[in-house]
Amino acid sequence: MGTIWSFALGLVVLAGAGPAEQGALPAGLDTGWETRAGELRQTVRDILTFPAERVALDAQTHRTIDGEGFRIECLTYQSEPGSWVTAHLYLPVPTDASVPGIVLACGHGGSKSGIYYQYAGQLYARLGFACLIPDTIGEEERNKDGKMGTRAHDMYEFGKDSAARRAFTRDTLGRMVLGKIVWDLVRGLDYLESRPDIDRARLGVMGNSMGGATSSLVAAVDTRVRAAVVSGWSMTAQGAIEGKDCSKMPYEALAHAMSFDELNALVAPHAATLFINGGQDSIIDGAEEGRAVVRRTRATLAGARQILADAGVEGIIDARFVAGACHRPYILTRPAAEWFQNHLQLPEERRVLPAKTIKLGDWVDAHGLKLEPLYDTEPRQRGADALDIGAAYRPPAELACFPGGAAPDPRYTWEGWKGRMIAEGEARNRQD
Numbered sequence: 064m065g066t067i068w069s070f071a072l073g074l075v076v077l078a079g080a081g082p083a084e085q086g087a088l089p090a091g092l093d094t095g096w097e098t099r100a101g102e103l104r105q106t107v108r109d110i111l112t113f114p115a116e117r118v119a120l121d122a123q124t125h126r127t128i129d130g131e132g133f134r135i136e137c138l139t140y141q142s143e144p145g146s147w148v149t150a151h152l153y154l155p156v157p158t159d160a161s162v163p164g165i166v167l168a169c170g171h172g173g174s175k176s177g178i179y180y181q182y183a184g185q186l187y188a189r190l191g192f193a194c195l196i197p198d199t200i201g202e203e204e205r206n207k208d209g210k211m212g213t214r215a216h217d218m219y220e221f222g223k224d225s226a227a228r229r230a231f232t233r234d235t236l237g238r239m240v241l242g243k244i245v246w247d248l249v250r251g252l253d254y255l256e257s258r259p260d261i262d263r264a265r266l267g268v269m270g271n272s273m274g275g276a277t278s279s280l281v282a283a284v285d286t287r288v289r290a291a292v293v294s295g296w297s298m299t300a301q302g303a304i305e306g307k308d309c310s311k312m313p314y315e316a317l318a319h320a321m322s323f324d325e326l327n328a329l330v331a332p333h334a335a336t337l338f339i340n341g342g343q344d345s346i347i348d349g350a351e352e353g354r355a356v357v358r359r360t361r362a363t364l365a366g367a368r369q370i371l372a373d374a375g376v377e378g379i380i381d382a383r384f385v386a387g388a389c390h391r392p393y394i395l396t397r398p399a400a401e402w403f404q405n406h407l408q409l410p411e412e413r414r415v416l417p418a419k420t421i422k423l424g425d426w427v428d429a430h431g432l433k434l435e436p437l438y439d440t441e442p443r444q445r446g447a448d449a450l451d452i453g454a455a456y457r458p459p460a461e462l463a464c465f466p467g468g469a470a471p472d473p474r475y476t477w478e479g480w481k482g483r484m485i486a487e488g489e490a491r492n493r494q495d
Contacts, residue, residue, distance in 0.1 A: 096374030100329055103321050104284045107329070110316045111242030111280065113249075114143045122254055125464045130455065132156060133188035137464040139475075142250045145483045147474045149204040149464045150197040150251065151175045153184035154260070161262040163407035164193040164255035166248050167394070168270030168278040170295070171307070172212040174203035176459035178432055179271075179392045179423060179444070185454045190400060190414050192407070193261050195251050199244055201477035204464055211459065212435070215477045216240050217307055228308050236481065237488045240309045243480070245277045249285055256287065264289070265407045267334075269399065271295045271392040272346070276302065276310050282336055283329040290406035291336040294393040296347065298338075299323050299359035305349060323359075324366030331371050331378020335406040338364075338381070339398060341388035343442065357384055379406075389442035395423070395449035416450060423447040430456040 122140040136152040155162060167183055174180070175196040187194040198205045201215030218240075221228040232240065248268065256263040267290040270278035275296025282291040283298070296302075300323055302314035317326060330336040338360060343353040360382050371378045383398060385391070393399055397416060404413045424445030427434055438444035460466065473479030 096328075096370065096376055099325075103325055103329055106320050107280065107284050107317065107326070110239065110313050110320065111245055111284075112238045113242060113246050117250075117253070118144055120250065120254055120257065122257070126466070128457075128462065129156075130185065130188075131453075133185055135184070135462065137462060138254075139464055140250060140254050142247045145474055146200075146247075146480045147472075148197045148200075148247050148250065149175070149475060150195055150254075151184060151462065153188035153194040153196070155188045155191050155193070158191070158260070161260055162191055162193050162412075163265035163267065163403070164195065164258075164261040165267040165269060165403065165407075166251040166255065166278070166281070167194055167196045168244075168248050168268065168274035168281070169196065169199045169202070170270065170272030170274040171217075172202070172214045172435070173272075173274065174198045174205075174211055176203060176457075176462045177211065178427060178434070178456070179395060179447075179449075181456060181462075182423075182426070182449060182454045183269075183392070183394055186395060186400070186450060186452050187403070189452055190404065190416070191412055192267075192403065193255065193258075195255055197247055197251050198475075200247065200480060203459065204471050205475045205477065207471060207473075207476045207478050209468065209471060216244070216309060225308055229312060232308070232312065235488060236484050238484050239313050241277065241280075241313050244273075245280050245284075248277055248281050252281070252285060252287055263287070267291060267403055267407050269294070269394045269403075271394055272390065273310065279330075279336070279338075282334045283326060286333040288330075288334040290403055291330065291334050292394055292399045292402055293336065293338045294399070295340060295344065295390050296338075297340065297356050297360045297363070298327050299356070299363045301348060301356055301359055304355075305347060322366070323363045324370055327363055327367035327380060328370040328378070330380060331367075332376055335379035335402070336381070337383065337399070337402045339383050339385070339393035339396070341391060341442070342384040342386045343388065344390050346390035346443075353389070387442065388446070389440075390438065391444055391447035392423070392449075393447070395447065396420075397448075397450060400450060417452055419451040420448045421451040423449050426454065432456065 120140045124136045124138045126137040128135040134156050142148050175198050184194045203211050255261045268278040268281045269292040271294040275293045279293045279298050282288045303318045345352045348356045
């Protein structure tokens with residue numbers, strides 16, 4: 064199987080040109096927004112280097128764990144040849160009808176058994192949603208040592224040498240790392256769609272931080288998505304200005320292929336999309352301590368709405384900013400839950416949201432856990448509000464698809480996928 068590779072779109076970046084914040088439609092593409100949107104979605108897929116074809120999921124549930132008002136299925140599915148995904152599926156119990164399904168994208172260092180991912184899975188299952196949480200490649204059961212929080216996909220073997228990391232990605236790996244993560248999430252939608260107990264017409268995505276970056280791209284390119292909540296991220300020029308190479312490289316290419324107004328307009332009319340950010344998010348906006356994200360988001364969404372209005376297309380794209388707050392998992396909050404209820408559930412399905420909230424830091428302390436030092440502050444994760452559902456924490460070992468501590472099979476790991484991509488590239492070069 065080959066891949067669609069489009070680094071040529073980023074050559075102007077390598078030449079030193081800056082990203083465009085907004086832009087008019089290119090000459091010769093005045094064929095209507097529907098046509099333009101289809102072209103742009105394919106361009107995004109090309110930049111992200113999606114595989115050219117889908118393989119069979121060959122999904123398997125390995126264990127089922129019962130909780131209070133929900134159950135967890137520990138499962139695997141095939142994403143592409145030689146690369147498999149470990150995941151948790153939280154399901155509401157009891158239910159007598161098919162339910163909406165949401166794919167939750169993890170952030171940098173996040174994985175299915177992470178602290179607030181467990182919380183989110185329980186929260187949405189108790190509200191009547193199926194919630195699929197895949198391990199990010201390089202994390203937990205997709206890490207060669209079974210470790211969490213490694214950020215292995217950042218390729219720390221190159222240290223601070225960004226040029227070497229970029230050259231390796233372009234010339235040797237031949238794939239956008241962020242695109243691989245997005246593709247694994249798209250296959251997660253395929254998995255939800257395959258289940259008779261999940262309503263394939265009511266699928267959503269959500270994510271925080273890097274999970275916001277990946278979930279928003281899923282919403283832009285996959286018209287099966289009906290609702291999205293994007294937290295701690297913006298689909299603006301900010302992504303090409305600050306951040307790690309895994310997200311900056313595709314955003315630099317996107318900036319030269321389309322305007323960010325257009326990129327945001329791609330979520331309509333299929334996906335009602337809500338961006339939630341802290342008003343002072345210095346994690347994704349260090350230079351202006353969040354002010355640039357607020358400014359760019361408001362301007363870009365206004366531009367996206369104008370594109371849709373000019374084309375006579377109805378779409379729902381909104382943004383909310385939490386004053387005084389920084390980088391938090393807003394997917395746990397009332398506005399996020401209400402968004403999914405309003406856009407994925409029927410009125411009679413909507414369960415009453417808990418009246419109380421709890422600080423994520425207090426919940427973590429009560430379970431004897433620790434937040435990462437970078438986020439263990441009141442403006443960041445410690446101070447995050449979460450709907451209080453009396454969530455329980457389980458150690459990752461209790462939630463493993465493959466309990467027992469054996470080293471993960473290479474078909475799951477970052478190293479296994481990386482080796483396969485390098486071997487395929489070498490084979491192509493020999494053929495050339």
